Amino acid sequence: MKKWKKRTALALVLTLLVALLNTAQAAGNIYLTAVNESVLELTSDTMPTWSGGVLYVPYTVFDSSYTGINLGISSSYSRDGGTVTLYNLQQMMIFDLNRGTCYNPITEETISGRAILRNGRPYVPVATVCSFFGLSYSVIDIDEGYIVRIKSSAVVLSDAWFVDAAQNSIRSRIRDYNQANQSQPTPGVLPPTNNTEDPQPEITVPDDPDDTNVIPAYLGFSCEDAQGLSEILDTLDSYSQRAIFFFDAEGLEREDDLIFRILGSGHSIGLIAQGRTAAGTRRLLERANETLSEVAYTRASVVLVPENQREELEQEGWICWNETASAIPDQGVSASTYANKVLSRISGNHARVYLTLDGSSETARVLPTLLRRLSAEGYGVSVPLETRL
The missing domain is CATH 3.30.457.10 (Copper amine oxidase-like, N-terminal domain)
Known part of the structure; x- marks a missing residue:
C-alpha cells in the first residue's frame, strides 16, 4: 500500500x-x-x-x-x-x-x-x-x-x-x-527547469549589534527552579530573543521535554554546579554533561559556577558565565520596580552585560517588562554564542 x-x-x-x-x-x-x-x-x-x-x-x-x-x-x-x-x-x-x-x-x-x-x-x-x-x-x-x-x-x-x-x-x-492583492497579479509558481538552481542566499550570524550605541546584553537562566520555564520560553519566543539555560544533572533529567524545546528554539544549554572546590564542581559538571549527552545527544562547555573557581576551571577549557549582575527577582516585587533595580545595577561603562535570572514563576511574570526596558534603555539582547562569553 x-x-x-x-x-x-x-x-x-x-x-x-x-x-x-x-x-x-x-x-x-x-x-x-x-x-x-x-x-x-x-x-x-x-x-x-x-x-x-x-x-x-x-x-x-x-x-x-x-x-x-x-x-x-x-x-x-x-x-x-x-x-x-x-x-x-x-x-x-x-x-x-x-x-x-x-x-x-x-x-x-x-x-x-x-x-x-x-x-x-x-x-x-x-x-x-x-x-x-x-x-x-x-x-x-x-x-x-x-x-x-x-x-x-x-x-x-x-x-x-x-x-x-x-x-x-x-x-x-x-x-x-x-x-x-488587487494591484498584484494572481500568484504563480514556476516549475523546475534545466537552469542552474537558484543561488542560496548567504546568512551569517551577526556579531554584536552594529549600532555602537547599543550595549549587548546576554541573558542566562539558572534553572534549579524551573516552575516558570515554559512561560519564560513563550515570552522569549514572542520577543524573538535568545538566551542560555543552565541545568544541573537532576534538572536535565527532570526537564527533558523542555530541553528539546530550548534547543529547537535556538537557545543554548549550559551547566550549573556549586561544588565546595573546583575539583568538586568539575565532577558535578562532568556528571551533568553525561546526562545532557543521554537526554539530548549534545554536550555543553558554558558553565555557571562559583566566582572563585572560574579561573581554575577556565584553564581546564570550561567557558564560565561572567555575571555582570544578578537579575533574579524578589518575591512579589512589581515588574516596574524590578526592571528599575536591574537597570541601576548594570548602568555604567560596561561593554557587555551578562544578566543571571532564574527559571521561576516570578521571573516569568516580570520578564516581559525587563525586555522592554532593556530595549528602551539601549541594551540589545544578543545570541549567547560561546565565542562571545
Whole structure:
C-alpha cells in the first residue's frame, strides 16, 4: 500500500511537471496548500514554491500554532543562527541555512535535503519533512491550479472526495487573496527547469549589534527552579530573543521535554554546579554533561559556577558565565520596580552585560517588562554564542 501511494504521488508530480512545462499560461496557475481536510489561507505564509526540481513549502505549514491543524509538530526559526527546527517529543530535524544541510541532532544523522529562503521566509522540502515525520503528501490538479495536500494518519477524505468537499473553501481562499492583492497579479509558481538552481542566499550570524550605541546584553537562566520555564520560553519566543539555560544533572533529567524545546528554539544549554572546590564542581559538571549527552545527544562547555573557581576551571577549557549582575527577582516585587533595580545595577561603562535570572514563576511574570526596558534603555539582547562569553 505504501509503495502504491508513493507511485501515485510520483505520478501526480510528473503529470504536474509535464502540464506546466507545456502550458504557456503555467506561470499564472494558483498553488494552494491544504493540511488534512483544511485548505489554508492563500498568503505568502502558505504558498508552495519550486527550486531545483524540489517542491518547498513554508516551514510554518507544519506547525499547528500557525495553521490551527495539529500534525504533532512544532517549529522555530533562528534568524541570527540561520537555522529552522521542526520537532516533536520523539524526533527533531534542523535545517542549517548557512551550510545548506539538514541533520537529526538526536541520532546525529545527516538528512538529505535543505531549506531555502524566499522573500526572507524559510521554506523546507515537503517530501523530506513528510518522510521524516511519517506524513504523506500529494499534488492535486484542480481547475484553478494545484493543491499541495499534506496528510497525517488523521486524514479522512481521499483526494478526490476532498476536492469535491472543499470547492467553497478553494473559491473563498482565491477570492480573499485577489481582494487583498488587487494591484498584484494572481500568484504563480514556476516549475523546475534545466537552469542552474537558484543561488542560496548567504546568512551569517551577526556579531554584536552594529549600532555602537547599543550595549549587548546576554541573558542566562539558572534553572534549579524551573516552575516558570515554559512561560519564560513563550515570552522569549514572542520577543524573538535568545538566551542560555543552565541545568544541573537532576534538572536535565527532570526537564527533558523542555530541553528539546530550548534547543529547537535556538537557545543554548549550559551547566550549573556549586561544588565546595573546583575539583568538586568539575565532577558535578562532568556528571551533568553525561546526562545532557543521554537526554539530548549534545554536550555543553558554558558553565555557571562559583566566582572563585572560574579561573581554575577556565584553564581546564570550561567557558564560565561572567555575571555582570544578578537579575533574579524578589518575591512579589512589581515588574516596574524590578526592571528599575536591574537597570541601576548594570548602568555604567560596561561593554557587555551578562544578566543571571532564574527559571521561576516570578521571573516569568516580570520578564516581559525587563525586555522592554532593556530595549528602551539601549541594551540589545544578543545570541549567547560561546565565542562571545
